[in-house]
Every structure is written in C-alpha cells, then in structure tokens.
Amino acid sequence: MYGKGLKPLSIATVALLAIGLSLVFFYAPIETDQGIIQKIFYLHVPLAIVSLVGFVIGGVFAIAHLRSGNSRWDAYSYVSIHISVIFGVAVLITGGIWAKASWGHWWVWNEPTLVSFLIVFLLYCTYYPFRYAIEDRDQQARYASVFAVTAGAFVPLNFMAVRMAQSLVHPRVFATANGGLPGSMMLTFLCCIAAIALLWTTLVKFELAAKSASGQVKRLRRVLDAPTGAPASRVAPEVS
Numbered sequence: 001m002y003g004k005g006l007k008p009l010s011i012a013t014v015a016l017l018a019i020g021l022s023l024v025f026f027y028a029p030i031e032t033d034q035g036i037i038q039k040i041f042y043l044h045v046p047l048a049i050v051s052l053v054g055f056v057i058g059g060v061f062a063i064a065h066l067r068s069g070n071s072r073w074d075a076y077s078y079v080s081i082h083i084s085v086i087f088g089v090a091v092l093i094t095g096g097i098w099a100k101a102s103w104g105h106w107w108v109w110n111e112p113t114l115v116s117f118l119i120v121f122l123l124y125c126t127y128y129p130f131r132y133a134i135e136d137r138d139q140q141a142r143y144a145s146v147f148a149v150t151a152g153a154f155v156p157l158n159f160m161a162v163r164m165a166q167s168l169v170h171p172r173v174f175a176t177a178n179g180g181l182p183g184s185m186m187l188t189f190l191c192c193i194a195a196i197a198l199l200w201t202t203l204v205k206f207e208l209a210a211k212s213a214s215g216q217v218k219r220l221r222r223v224l225d226a227p228t229g230a231p232a233s234r235v236a237p238e239v240s
C-alpha cells in the first residue's frame with residue numbers, strides 16, 4: 001500500500017525541483033549585497049522550514065498512536081522524524097556554507113536563528129538512542145510517541161521566540177514591518193518550498209514502503225525457517 005502512487009509522486013518531485021532550480025538560477029535576481037552566494041537561501045530556508053514542519057507532523061502522528069495504539073501511526077511518526085533529521089543535517093551544512101561566504105566563519109553563535117535550529121536538531125538526535133534503549137516494542141513505541149509529542153510542541157514555541165529576536169542576517173521573507181522579498185524572489189522561494197515539501201513527502205512514502213516490504217520479507221523467512229511439524233505461523237497482514 002505504501003508504494004502505491006510513489007512513481008508519479010517521484011516524477012512530480014523531480015519536475016518541481018527542476019522548475020525551482022531553474023527559477024533560482026535564471027529568474028530570481030542576484031542579491032546586491034551578498035551576490036551569487038545568496039541563492040543558497042532558496043535551498044537552505046525551505047529545508048529548514050520543511051524540516052521543522054516535519055518534526056511537528058511526527059508529533060501529530062505520535063498523538064494518533066497514543067490515542068489508538070495502532071503501530072501504523074508509530075511508523076509514520078518515526079519516519080517523519082527520520083527524514084526531518086536528514087533534512088536538518090542539510091540545513092546545517094548549507095547554513096555553514098552560507099555563513100562562511102557571508103561572514104567568514106562557519107558558525108556564528110550570536111545568530112539566534114542558527115542556534116535555535118541547532119538546539120531543535122540536537123533534541124531530535126536524542127530520539128534514536130532514547131527509543132532503542134527500550135527493549136519492549138510496545139513500551140518503545142509509547143515512550144517514543146510521548147517524546148515526539150513533547151518535542152513537537154517545543155518546535156513552534158522555539159520558532160516564535162526566534163521571530164521575536166533581532167536576527168542579524170536572516171531575512172524576513174514574508175510581509176513584516178521591514179518589508180519582504182521582491183515578487184520574483186518570493187515566487188522562486190515559494191516554488192522551492194513546494195519542491196522541498198514534495199521531496200520530503202516522497203522520501204517519507206519511500207521509506208514507509210521499504211520498511212513494509214522488509215517486514216513482509218522477515219515474516220516470510222520466519223515461516224519458511226520454522227521447524228518441520230511445528231505449528232504453522234500466521235504471516236501478519238501488510239500494514240494498511
């Protein structure tokens with residue numbers, strides 16, 4: 001079930017990414033102060049936004065798991081957080097490149113946007129050792145869901161705190177008292193957000209399909225490896 005529709009979704013993702021990159025390099029103007037390096041903004045910021053939203057989505061799935069006890073929601077939560085952490089790594093890498101080109105340093109500790117994202121990223125990095133430190137699968141899923149809900153609630157609070165801070169370099173891309181991006185830049189930015197969001201969705205769906213297929217193979221192997229004469233084991237149905 002997870003693999004259904006994955007091919008057209010992948011094609012749409014590649015097409016939208018191609019459109020976004022075309023707009024970045026051939027439509028959006030070069031920023032006056034920072035020059036060509038500013039174009040990394042169209043990758044760095046959408047990755048950060050989608051990553052943070054993905055963490056919150058993982059928390060929403062965790063709530064569904066706690067309410068229903070259905071392991072499917074736990075799988076959704078785990079994969080959402082997993083892909084968002086990977087995107088978080090990309091955020092830190094692109095942010096470091098941008099910082100080095102703009103400020104001459106790979107990291108600036110007095111930039112609240114950078115530091116706050118690092119805090120969220122490190123928080124979610126503890127999700128894995130916390131989860132796998134618990135041997136019982138049911139307890140593991142429940143405690144991991146509680147963690148995902150708590151951490152997911154922290155993300156918007158952190159975002160609001162950053163918005164109230166005085167950012168040193170990060171632009172306010174939407175309408176504020178200081179203005180926003182010009183029309184051509186805004187269009188490019190929104191297209192890149194849509195492309196990165198579609199990429200996140202595709203990767204989540206792909207990982208869920210891969211985990212589902214791997215689980216079915218393991219169950220079949222257990223059935224085939226069962227001793228002769230032993231009671232037949234029932235292969236669990238595919239997670240819907």
